[in-house]
Amino acid sequence: VTKHKPNRDLEGKKILVTAGPTKESIDPVRFITNHSTGKMGYSIVEAARDRGAEVTLVSGPTNICPPAGVEVIKVETTLDMYEAVMNSYADKDIIIKSAAVADYRPETVSKSKIKKSEGNLTLTLVRNPDILRTLGELKGDRILVGFAAESDHVLENAKAKIVKKNLDFIVANDITEDGAGFGVDTNIVHLIDKNGEIEKIDQSTKLEIAHRILDKVKKFEK
Ligand code: CTP
Numbered sequence: 001v002t003k004h005k006p007n008r009d010l011e012g013k014k015i016l017v018t019a020g021p022t023k024e025s026i027d028p029v030r031f032i033t034n035h036s037t038g039k040m041g042y043s044i045v046e047a048a049r050d051r052g053a054e055v056t057l058v059s060g061p062t063n064i065c066p067p068a069g070v071e072v073i074k075v076e077t078t079l080d081m082y083e084a085v086m087n088s089y090a091d092k093d094i095i096i097k098s099a100a101v102a103d104y105r106p107e108t109v110s111k112s113k114i115k116k117s118e119g120n121l122t123l124t125l126v127r128n129p130d131i132l133r134t135l136g137e138l139k140g141d142r143i144l145v146g147f148a149a150e151s152d153h154v155l156e157n158a159k160a161k162i163v164k165k166n167l168d169f170i171v172a173n174d175i176t177e178d179g180a181g182f183g184v185d186t187n188i189v190h191l192i193d194k195n196g197e198i199e200k201i202d203q204s205t206k207l208e209i210a211h212r213i214l215d216k217v218k219k220f221e222k
Protein backbone atom coordinates (compact mmCIF):
# COMPACT_ATOMS: atom_id res chain seq x y z
CA VAL A 1 0.00 0.00 0.00
CA THR A 2 1.17 3.48 -0.79
CA LYS A 3 0.76 5.85 2.10
CA HIS A 4 -0.93 9.14 1.30
CA LYS A 5 1.68 11.85 1.75
CA PRO A 6 0.17 15.02 3.19
CA ASN A 7 0.77 18.07 1.07
CA ARG A 8 3.27 20.22 3.00
CA ASP A 9 3.44 22.96 0.40
CA LEU A 10 3.28 25.79 2.96
CA GLU A 11 6.25 24.61 5.00
CA GLY A 12 8.41 27.56 6.06
CA LYS A 13 5.63 30.08 5.42
CA LYS A 14 4.27 32.34 8.13
CA ILE A 15 0.55 32.98 7.86
CA LEU A 16 -1.65 35.39 9.79
CA VAL A 17 -5.38 34.60 9.77
CA THR A 18 -8.10 36.69 11.40
CA ALA A 19 -11.41 35.04 12.20
CA GLY A 20 -14.74 35.50 13.89
CA PRO A 21 -16.80 38.57 14.65
CA THR A 22 -15.75 41.53 16.75
CA LYS A 23 -17.77 42.67 19.71
CA GLU A 24 -18.27 46.33 20.58
CA SER A 25 -19.59 47.12 24.05
CA ILE A 26 -22.33 49.69 24.62
CA ASP A 27 -22.44 49.37 28.42
CA PRO A 28 -21.62 46.55 30.91
CA VAL A 29 -24.68 44.63 29.69
CA ARG A 30 -25.01 45.16 25.93
CA PHE A 31 -22.85 44.95 22.85
CA ILE A 32 -22.95 45.10 19.06
CA THR A 33 -21.71 42.16 17.04
CA ASN A 34 -22.58 40.16 13.90
CA HIS A 35 -23.50 36.63 12.85
CA SER A 36 -19.96 35.39 12.17
CA THR A 37 -19.14 32.15 14.00
CA GLY A 38 -15.50 31.97 12.90
CA LYS A 39 -15.91 28.63 11.08
CA MET A 40 -14.44 29.81 7.78
CA GLY A 41 -11.41 31.41 9.39
CA TYR A 42 -10.75 28.48 11.70
CA SER A 43 -10.96 26.11 8.71
CA ILE A 44 -8.26 28.17 6.99
CA VAL A 45 -6.13 27.93 10.12
CA GLU A 46 -6.53 24.16 10.23
CA ALA A 47 -5.79 23.72 6.53
CA ALA A 48 -2.73 25.99 6.65
CA ARG A 49 -1.35 24.19 9.69
CA ASP A 50 -1.88 20.81 8.02
CA ARG A 51 0.05 22.08 4.99
CA GLY A 52 3.03 22.95 7.16
CA ALA A 53 2.60 26.70 7.65
CA GLU A 54 3.46 28.49 10.85
CA VAL A 55 0.07 29.97 11.73
CA THR A 56 -0.96 32.93 13.87
CA LEU A 57 -4.69 33.28 14.51
CA VAL A 58 -6.17 36.57 15.66
CA SER A 59 -9.68 35.64 16.72
CA GLY A 60 -12.73 37.53 17.85
CA PRO A 61 -15.11 35.81 20.28
CA THR A 62 -16.15 32.35 19.00
CA ASN A 63 -17.16 29.00 20.47
CA ILE A 64 -14.64 27.08 18.41
CA CYS A 65 -11.57 25.47 19.92
CA PRO A 66 -8.48 26.63 18.00
CA PRO A 67 -6.55 23.87 16.23
CA ALA A 68 -3.47 22.67 18.13
CA GLY A 69 -0.05 23.94 17.14
CA VAL A 70 -1.18 27.44 16.27
CA GLU A 71 -0.38 30.76 17.96
CA VAL A 72 -3.69 32.24 19.12
CA ILE A 73 -4.36 35.87 20.02
CA LYS A 74 -7.88 36.42 21.33
CA VAL A 75 -9.49 39.83 20.88
CA GLU A 76 -12.89 41.42 21.37
CA THR A 77 -13.18 44.76 19.63
CA THR A 78 -12.10 45.96 16.20
CA LEU A 79 -9.56 48.27 17.85
CA ASP A 80 -8.11 45.22 19.71
CA MET A 81 -7.94 43.31 16.44
CA TYR A 82 -6.28 46.26 14.72
CA GLU A 83 -3.63 46.39 17.44
CA ALA A 84 -3.02 42.62 17.44
CA VAL A 85 -2.69 42.55 13.65
CA MET A 86 -0.36 45.55 13.59
CA ASN A 87 1.84 43.86 16.20
CA SER A 88 2.10 40.64 14.25
CA TYR A 89 1.83 41.28 10.49
CA ALA A 90 5.44 42.37 9.88
CA ASP A 91 7.17 38.98 9.59
CA LYS A 92 4.28 37.24 7.81
CA ASP A 93 4.38 35.99 4.22
CA ILE A 94 0.63 35.56 3.85
CA ILE A 95 -2.29 37.37 5.52
CA ILE A 96 -5.87 36.16 5.21
CA LYS A 97 -8.49 38.46 6.72
CA SER A 98 -11.60 36.39 7.13
CA ALA A 99 -12.87 38.17 10.26
CA ALA A 100 -16.22 39.94 10.12
CA VAL A 101 -15.10 43.23 11.55
CA ALA A 102 -17.48 45.82 13.01
CA ASP A 103 -17.27 48.94 10.87
CA TYR A 104 -18.54 51.11 13.73
CA ARG A 105 -18.34 51.18 17.51
CA PRO A 106 -20.32 53.17 20.07
CA GLU A 107 -18.69 56.56 20.57
CA THR A 108 -18.53 55.98 24.30
CA VAL A 109 -18.81 52.81 26.38
CA SER A 110 -21.01 53.63 29.34
CA LYS A 111 -19.44 52.44 32.60
CA SER A 112 -22.86 52.00 34.18
CA LYS A 113 -25.88 50.23 32.75
CA ILE A 114 -27.94 52.52 30.55
CA LYS A 115 -31.44 52.77 32.08
CA LYS A 116 -34.48 53.00 29.87
CA SER A 117 -36.65 56.08 29.84
CA GLU A 118 -39.65 57.23 27.80
CA GLY A 119 -38.99 57.78 24.11
CA ASN A 120 -36.20 56.68 21.81
CA LEU A 121 -32.57 56.07 22.57
CA THR A 122 -30.01 57.35 20.09
CA LEU A 123 -26.60 55.72 19.99
CA THR A 124 -23.79 57.49 18.19
CA LEU A 125 -21.50 55.08 16.35
CA VAL A 126 -18.06 56.11 15.16
CA ARG A 127 -15.98 54.52 12.40
CA ASN A 128 -13.48 51.83 13.26
CA PRO A 129 -10.19 51.68 11.39
CA ASP A 130 -10.16 49.48 8.28
CA ILE A 131 -7.58 46.87 9.23
CA LEU A 132 -7.33 45.29 5.79
CA ARG A 133 -6.98 48.62 4.03
CA THR A 134 -4.14 49.53 6.38
CA LEU A 135 -2.47 46.19 5.60
CA GLY A 136 -2.87 46.94 1.91
CA GLU A 137 -0.90 50.15 2.38
CA LEU A 138 1.86 48.20 4.17
CA LYS A 139 1.70 45.21 1.81
CA GLY A 140 5.27 44.85 0.55
CA ASP A 141 5.83 41.31 -0.82
CA ARG A 142 3.12 39.77 1.32
CA ILE A 143 0.23 37.90 -0.19
CA LEU A 144 -2.92 39.63 1.00
CA VAL A 145 -6.35 37.99 0.89
CA GLY A 146 -9.62 39.59 1.91
CA PHE A 147 -13.19 38.45 2.28
CA ALA A 148 -16.34 40.17 1.15
CA ALA A 149 -19.72 39.26 2.55
CA GLU A 150 -22.30 40.73 0.19
CA SER A 151 -26.05 40.51 -0.23
CA ASP A 152 -26.27 42.14 -3.67
CA HIS A 153 -24.00 43.07 -6.60
CA VAL A 154 -21.67 40.48 -5.08
CA LEU A 155 -18.98 40.37 -7.76
CA GLU A 156 -18.89 44.11 -8.46
CA ASN A 157 -18.68 45.05 -4.79
CA ALA A 158 -16.03 42.43 -4.15
CA LYS A 159 -13.94 43.59 -7.12
CA ALA A 160 -14.00 47.17 -5.86
CA LYS A 161 -12.61 45.97 -2.53
CA ILE A 162 -9.62 44.31 -4.27
CA VAL A 163 -8.55 47.69 -5.62
CA LYS A 164 -9.41 49.75 -2.54
CA LYS A 165 -7.53 47.42 -0.17
CA ASN A 166 -4.65 46.45 -2.51
CA LEU A 167 -5.41 42.71 -2.33
CA ASP A 168 -4.08 39.80 -4.37
CA PHE A 169 -7.49 38.22 -4.26
CA ILE A 170 -10.80 38.27 -2.44
CA VAL A 171 -13.18 35.55 -1.34
CA ALA A 172 -16.66 36.76 -2.22
CA ASN A 173 -19.50 35.35 -0.24
CA ASP A 174 -23.16 35.74 -1.22
CA ILE A 175 -24.80 35.65 2.19
CA THR A 176 -28.29 35.27 0.72
CA GLU A 177 -27.57 31.83 -0.79
CA ASP A 178 -28.62 28.67 1.08
CA GLY A 179 -25.69 26.58 2.24
CA ALA A 180 -23.44 29.61 2.41
CA GLY A 181 -22.36 32.28 4.84
CA PHE A 182 -22.83 32.57 8.56
CA GLY A 183 -22.96 29.62 10.92
CA VAL A 184 -23.30 26.80 8.38
CA ASP A 185 -20.63 24.18 7.67
CA THR A 186 -20.61 24.82 3.94
CA ASN A 187 -20.05 27.83 1.79
CA ILE A 188 -20.37 28.93 -1.83
CA VAL A 189 -17.77 31.49 -2.89
CA HIS A 190 -16.06 33.16 -5.79
CA LEU A 191 -12.32 33.72 -5.68
CA ILE A 192 -11.67 36.91 -7.60
CA ASP A 193 -8.11 38.03 -8.16
CA LYS A 194 -6.48 41.35 -8.99
CA ASN A 195 -5.96 40.20 -12.59
CA GLY A 196 -9.70 39.77 -13.02
CA GLU A 197 -9.67 35.96 -12.93
CA ILE A 198 -12.81 34.54 -11.29
CA GLU A 199 -13.09 31.02 -9.92
CA LYS A 200 -16.45 29.81 -8.64
CA ILE A 201 -16.42 27.20 -5.90
CA ASP A 202 -19.74 25.36 -5.70
CA GLN A 203 -21.17 24.40 -2.34
CA SER A 204 -18.35 22.74 -0.40
CA THR A 205 -17.35 22.34 3.21
CA LYS A 206 -15.54 25.28 4.71
CA LEU A 207 -12.44 23.09 5.08
CA GLU A 208 -12.51 22.25 1.36
CA ILE A 209 -12.90 25.93 0.53
CA ALA A 210 -10.02 26.73 2.88
CA HIS A 211 -7.78 24.40 0.85
CA ARG A 212 -8.90 26.01 -2.41
CA ILE A 213 -8.05 29.43 -0.98
CA LEU A 214 -4.59 28.16 -0.04
CA ASP A 215 -4.16 26.62 -3.52
CA LYS A 216 -4.84 30.08 -4.92
CA VAL A 217 -2.36 31.65 -2.45
CA LYS A 218 0.30 29.27 -3.87
CA LYS A 219 -0.27 30.78 -7.33
CA PHE A 220 0.68 34.23 -6.05
CA GLU A 221 3.96 33.09 -4.51
CA LYS A 222 7.10 34.38 -6.12
N1 CTP B 1 -12.18 44.67 7.13
C1 CTP B 1 -11.20 45.11 8.00
N2 CTP B 1 -11.45 46.16 8.85
C2 CTP B 1 -12.64 46.78 8.84
C3 CTP B 1 -13.66 46.34 7.96
C4 CTP B 1 -13.40 45.27 7.11
O1 CTP B 1 -10.11 44.54 8.00
N3 CTP B 1 -12.85 47.79 9.67
C5 CTP B 1 -11.88 43.55 6.21
C6 CTP B 1 -12.67 42.30 6.47
O2 CTP B 1 -11.99 41.46 7.37
C7 CTP B 1 -12.76 41.68 5.07
C8 CTP B 1 -12.73 42.88 4.14
O3 CTP B 1 -12.19 43.98 4.92
O4 CTP B 1 -11.63 40.89 4.79
C9 CTP B 1 -14.05 43.27 3.58
O5 CTP B 1 -14.98 43.48 4.61
P1 CTP B 1 -16.44 43.96 4.24
O6 CTP B 1 -17.21 44.21 5.50
O7 CTP B 1 -17.03 43.05 3.20
O8 CTP B 1 -16.12 45.36 3.49
P2 CTP B 1 -16.06 46.85 3.96
O9 CTP B 1 -14.83 47.44 3.35
O10 CTP B 1 -16.19 46.97 5.43
O11 CTP B 1 -17.31 47.50 3.24
P3 CTP B 1 -18.90 47.30 3.52
O12 CTP B 1 -19.08 46.65 4.87
O13 CTP B 1 -19.43 48.69 3.47
O14 CTP B 1 -19.40 46.43 2.39
Ligand code: CA
Nearest residue numbers: 100101102103
Ligand atom coordinates in the same frame (compact mmCIF):
# COMPACT_ATOMS: atom_id res chain seq x y z
CA1 CA C 1 -17.85 46.01 6.69
